[in-house]
Amino acid sequence: MAAAIAMADADGIGAVSMRAVATALGTGAGSLYRYLTARDDLLDLMADQVAGELAPFPAAGGDWLDGMLLMARGQLDLYRRHPWLVEVLPRPTALGPNSLAWFDHCLAILHPVPSATTAKFEAIAMMTGVVSLFARSESAAPPPGFDGIDMTAYPHLIAAFTAPPSPRRDLFDVTVRSVLRGLLSQD
Template sequence: MADEELPELPRGIALAWGVAANPQRGPKREMSVEKIVDAAVELAEADGIGAVSMAAVAAKLGFTPMSLYRYVSAKDDLLLLMQEQATGLPPEEHREHEGWRDRLRALFEAQTLIYLRHPWILSLPITGSPITPNSSAWIDAGLEALSPTPLSEIEKLAVTLAATGHARWYGMVTAGYAETSRATGLNPNEVALQEATLFDRVITVEEFPYLRAAIDAGVFTAPDDPFRFGLERLLDGVAMYIDRLEQGGERAPVREWIAVDPAELTGDKKHREAQKAVRDAEKALRDARKLERQVRRDAIARAARARGEA
């Protein structure tokens, strides 16, 4: 095993860690990986990730696309480096907080702000574990916050990933509302009110009784932050679990991954056709139930009229 040669780092990861070989030719003094990434990030900040291409970045820098490929050999590598730059390092201020909970909360807030400042990051696919310096630093910060607890290393990572995932989901929704505000000229409160009005028009008590009750309670226009509530309840659960461990309780078993049919992942044609048949059947069922409710309402109305006439 010791004699086996370690696999070569992918070009993008090697560039992120600063261990990639420099190009042997090209406009070295005028061009650099850093300048390429800076230009690409500027394009994304101005017009979204769809505006980023090797040709667009080259044009912004005044070079040909081939000049870029000598430094960044693939667009996927460029996207990785853009994400790495925009993510940055965790703020040192999170260490000023006392206790694992306050530290995790500070990291959560800082991560959410990254997504709000650079919403184009949310358009990048997640293709695996983040093996770059800045992304690794965020995970390390979460693990450091949990280091005084009796959680196992697996449990610490699970909690860190849960908080990180919640921040990403928070960022996705909040950035989406912010984009709607920019596109419509409405402020966030007006966007929420518009959304509530649309829900009010289509959600009926007969079809969606519990959602209708929530709408009538004003959930879409309430000032409360549901994401903050969710985070705090997540941390409550972790705190209870830590208390249990400190009192000598047993660890929770680590469950298996959710099983997914390989045919679904590979896009098997017969599987897609079967899924479409299920969707069609579900739509037919929804339509039948809707018709049933309408017939019932009509019958009740006719019975009421008949009693009135009698």
């Protein structure tokens, strides 16, 4: 796993193949197939290995929303250290012990919330989705500007771009808290 993770960290997930990992280990790809049936197995193991970096988890028992925000921030930091995760995690995956420990701890933090278990699962999944969107946008190239475009037909955009800036807020914090509150509120 260490060789495959180092490869992905350095050159992206596209650089990771059974043959490339075997070469890095000084062996043939056939020897890896004794332990793994396909590249997807390798990707699952890589994702679970780096999920171990999320531990130690913040203590459960305080404010559940603050605890979940800490879990989300841990995920975001993990994505920053391993940008290839945003490409690996959306595919169907087998969860390993590190991923299960993270998920279990999220449920421990959410224990005092009087929502149904399915709502808690959905909230954890949506939080993970929000984290991956923030991570993906951080690693993406900036959008092209509006140079050469006549903006007079777009008065609302002109007003938005020329308005005084609003006070800076932590959009990540606001988004994660809003998603979790919205999904776990009791009507």
